[in-house]
Amino acid sequence: METLLTILTGILVAVATYLILSRNVQKVVLGTAILSHAAHLLIMTMGKGLKSGSVPILGEGPAYVDPLPQALILTSIVISFAVTALLLVIAYRTFQETGTDNLYEWRDINDE
Amino acid sequence: MNGESIHDNRTAHLLLQFIENNSFIYIEMEDLILLTINLVIIIPLLAAALVPFLHKKNSKIHIGWFIFLIPLTLFILLLRYIPRIANGETLAYTVEWIPTYHINFTAYLDGLSLIFALLITGIGALVTIYSIYYLSSKENLIHFYTYLLLFMGAMLGVVFSDNMMVLYVFWELTSISSFLLIAFWYHRKQSRDGAQKSLLITVTGGIAMLVGFIMLYYMSGTMSVRGVISAVLSFQENPLFIPAMCLILLGAFTKSAQFPFHIWLPTAMEAPTPVSAYLHSATMVKAGIYLVARFTPVFGGEDTWFWLVTSVGLITLFWGSFTAVRQTDLKALLAYSTVSQLGMIMSMFGISSLALNSGFRAESVLFSQAAFAALFHLVNHSTFKGALFMVVGIVDHELGTRDIRRLGGLATLMPITFTIAIVGAFSMAGLPPFNGFLSKEMFFTAVLNAGNAGLSSAIPVVAWVASIFTFVYSMIFVFKTFLGTYKEEKLEHPAHEAPYGMLFSPIVLGSLVVLIFIFPNGLGENLLSPALAGIFPSLAAGENLGVHIALWHGFNTELMMTIGVVLGGILLYMTIRYWKNIYRLFPEHWSFNTLYGNILEQLEVVSRKITDFYMTGYLRDYMVYIYLFFILAVGGMVVFTQSYELEIAENAPISEFEWVVAIVMIIAALSILFAKSRLSAILLNSVLGYGVAIFFVLFRAPDLALTQTVVETVTTVLFLVAYYFLPEWKKEDTRSRSDKVNLAVSIGVGVIFTIIALAVQNGKLFSSISSYFENSYELAGGKNIVNTILSDFRAFDTMLEVVVLLIAGIGVYTLIKVKARKGDTTLEDE
Numbered sequence: 001m002e003t004l005l006t007i008l009t010g011i012l013v014a015v016a017t018y019l020i021l022s023r024n025v026q027k028v029v030l031g032t033a034i035l036s037h038a039a040h041l042l043i044m045t046m047g048k049g050l051k052s053g054s055v056p057i058l059g060e061g062p063a064y065v066d067p068l069p070q071a072l073i074l075t076s077i078v079i080s081f082a083v084t085a086l087l088l089v090i091a092y093r094t095f096q097e098t099g100t101d102n103l104y105e106w107r108d109i110n111d112e
Numbered sequence: 113m114n115g116e117s118i119h120d121n122r123t124a125h126l127l128l129q130f131i132e133n134n135s136f137i138y139i140e141m142e143d144l145i146l147l148t149i150n151l152v153i154i155i156p157l158l159a160a161a162l163v164p165f166l167h168k169k170n171s172k173i174h175i176g177w178f179i180f181l182i183p184l185t186l187f188i189l190l191l192r193y194i195p196r197i198a199n200g201e202t203l204a205y206t207v208e209w210i211p212t213y214h215i216n217f218t219a220y221l222d223g224l225s226l227i228f229a230l231l232i233t234g235i236g237a238l239v240t241i242y243s244i245y246y247l248s249s250k251e252n253l254i255h256f257y258t259y260l261l262l263f264m265g266a267m268l269g270v271v272f273s274d275n276m277m278v279l280y281v282f283w284e285l286t287s288i289s290s291f292l293l294i295a296f297w298y299h300r301k302q303s304r305d306g307a308q309k310s311l312l313i314t315v316t317g318g319i320a321m322l323v324g325f326i327m328l329y330y331m332s333g334t335m336s337v338r339g340v341i342s343a344v345l346s347f348q349e350n351p352l353f354i355p356a357m358c359l360i361l362l363g364a365f366t367k368s369a370q371f372p373f374h375i376w377l378p379t380a381m382e383a384p385t386p387v388s389a390y391l392h393s394a395t396m397v398k399a400g401i402y403l404v405a406r407f408t409p410v411f412g413g414e415d416t417w418f419w420l421v422t423s424v425g426l427i428t429l430f431w432g433s434f435t436a437v438r439q440t441d442l443k444a445l446l447a448y449s450t451v452s453q454l455g456m457i458m459s460m461f462g463i464s465s466l467a468l469n470s471g472f473r474a475e476s477v478l479f480s481q482a483a484f485a486a487l488f489h490l491v492n493h494s495t496f497k498g499a500l501f502m503v504v505g506i507v508d509h510e511l512g513t514r515d516i517r518r519l520g521g522l523a524t525l526m527p528i529t530f531t532i533a534i535v536g537a538f539s540m541a542g543l544p545p546f547n548g549f550l551s552k553e554m555f556f557t558a559v560l561n562a563g564n565a566g567l568s569s570a571i572p573v574v575a576w577v578a579s580i581f582t583f584v585y586s587m588i589f590v591f592k593t594f595l596g597t598y599k600e601e602k603l604e605h606p607a608h609e610a611p612y613g614m615l616f617s618p619i620v621l622g623s624l625v626v627l628i629f630i631f632p633n634g635l636g637e638n639l640l641s642p643a644l645a646g647i648f649p650s651l652a653a654g655e656n657l658g659v660h661i662a663l664w665h666g667f668n669t670e671l672m673m674t675i676g677v678v679l680g681g682i683l684l685y686m687t688i689r690y691w692k693n694i695y696r697l698f699p700e701h702w703s704f705n706t707l708y709g710n711i712l713e714q715l716e717v718v719s720r721k722i723t724d725f726y727m728t729g730y731l732r733d734y735m736v737y738i739y740l741f742f743i744l745a746v747g748g749m750v751v752f753t754q755s756y757e758l759e760i761a762e763n764a765p766i767s768e769f770e771w772v773v774a775i776v777m778i779i780a781a782l783s784i785l786f787a788k789s790r791l792s793a794i795l796l797n798s799v800l801g802y803g804v805a806i807f808f809v810l811f812r813a814p815d816l817a818l819t820q821t822v823v824e825t826v827t828t829v830l831f832l833v834a835y836y837f838l839p840e841w842k843k844e845d846t847r848s849r850s851d852k853v854n855l856a857v858s859i860g861v862g863v864i865f866t867i868i869a870l871a872v873q874n875g876k877l878f879s880s881i882s883s884y885f886e887n888s889y890e891l892a893g894g895k896n897i898v899n900t901i902l903s904d905f906r907a908f909d910t911m912l913e914v915v916v917l918l919i920a921g922i923g924v925y926t927l928i929k930v931k932a933r934k935g936d937t938t939l940e941d942e
Contacts, residue, residue, distance in 0.1 A: 001765065005807070006869045006870050010865050013861060017858035046873065055812045077823050081827060086923050088830055096837075101838055103731050
């Protein structure tokens, strides 16, 4: 299971990298979103024994899965959501001002 | 060498007392006398700070008169030390500065530093008087005298400092003040260029010298020059010894305008003439000479030192005198002449180092005479070159030009100036009855000794040929300027004698030229012999060095050489129009100046090219650099340490359902790359998000699954909203070269990421700390372990995460609501 998930994560990272390298700002934002999926899955996979216990709520069983990665991921989800939202709005505003969503064209805009 | 007085450790104590009682009473008188050496350095610097205040209160009197008092006082103060120094006494006084790093403000007074200090203060006083008449009060005198005093203090610091770091500080201060003085008329482009060039060259050498000093400190463990000299035998075999020598010599050569670093000196002639006379003939350019003399006891025993110093000196001597002949500007002629004379002094110090060389022990006394000749010529050069610069300044000031082609026939109109010019130029050419004759004879003795010692017969030949050229340009200087036909129509002002105030300083210097010729031993015994003792501390027999000083004349080879110089020089001077074409062999664009200009230009062009090459301004390119670094550094580390391994034995079993979810996600991820419309890309992204949520369910993480579902939904909505406002994706050319690079980079990043993740999973080194959180009910009163971690055990994370959300919210709000009004953008543009 862990190996399968890790390979899945690697594919997500490759896809995210490819999107981030593109010249369309929307694709770049999409790439960051996918990158955060990959990161969350990876943190989960790295935890102690993926299915070797019950839900981490007291009274559910004799042994629990690792609760610490879950707490970390929960924090991370919220933060990456905030960043994605901000990035989208920045992309939207820049498009409004410049009339393009192409990063190569942004370079040539003289804003100084 | 008997009365060396060092008061290092008491200083801090004394200073403390001084601060506590705010009075000199507790400082003993003896310490006060010693402290004066430090004061000699500090006084000009303090005065430089006070110059602006002086000006406002006394605007009627030329402020130069107040400045004049400072070098005069210092000169008289230093004169009082001559008897003590002549007795072989040396003085040292230390004020602690950074004792932790052995950096202390130690002033050390011996014969060598006294010669230089007397030149600095004496010629400083004369130059000040001269500048009073040279510069009108319309000039920015505050700047001028501030820089001049700054330079004077720095130069005194250079010659008195015993601590190498302090020496370096003052050394750079001379470079900086010289830079300021050269660009005194900063509205002229040539002045700025000359200042920049001199700064670049001298500071480059200065930094090399600093590195050499640090090497010396590393080898010897002391910052003190005297300490290094006394410890030299213990580290002579160190591999850093020769590099340290070369770096320190680089500093000396750049400062003293030695070949090929001489190019800054002629362009520095854009400075006002008093500055040229003071800095660029008498004092600053001799800082490098001082350094060579000071470090001769350290490095003199090495063959490398002898060959470097002597050959560079001789090449400079020849090239300077050869080039001086072609100059048409009087100041440029004098500049090349200075270069040439400095080369001569340098080569003499090179020859004198043979006295310390183990291969020449028998003749050591003979060779040490070369250092005596060098010091003697150093003093002589300062006198006659100072006078000559002032003569040129007078001609320039009174006639409005210093171009030889426009001058002529001034002898009867400016008789006093003419006389001084003759005295200076004949001394420069090495003719009797002027002091240059004596030092030129001694120079010939030195090169003949070096030649006789079987080193190279080229040494005396080069010296002799260079002397002929020296004779030629000296004659050009006098006769083309003062004899011949008077061309009034080419002059801005009709010729007339200068005011006496302006003539005073050159007259004093001219008289010194004659006086030193008549009484050379007064100078020799009182100043030069003690200085020699400083250069050759190992030749303990000080009297031995003294015996030869009296032998300054006699019919010998040297005299024949001088006669040869005169005859050859007259011949060349008479036939100059026939052989002047030889200079066409060296066209203007072959010069070192052009080389320097090209180097400077190419440096700029190449660095701009490099920057333009990698700073493209495209986000994609910078991301590629980052990813490539990740692949090479992190991937390389994995390969290098061979830490990749795959262990699937401990994996949890995979159910069919999980296979389905994982495969769906892989397909979704890959199809994003091929998505034609962005709507499908956004939906595929949410497939990934919900897939992650399903995995969270499978891995017993209900809170995560809940959050992930909600967040994924909101994110998808956000993307869809953005979809409404943002334009349709343009089709990108997937066959382009950069796209293949992108693909390769992405696959590389993914593969290395996977390899590391797999390798890390198999390296569980210690068990998790998570069992502690299973006490959540006892410790935090909650049964949901994840929630107690978030809000109790690690609540700080949560608080800041909320702050992140808040800031993002504010950011979104401001971005959408607040827009620049029309006026604002124009304000920014201004």
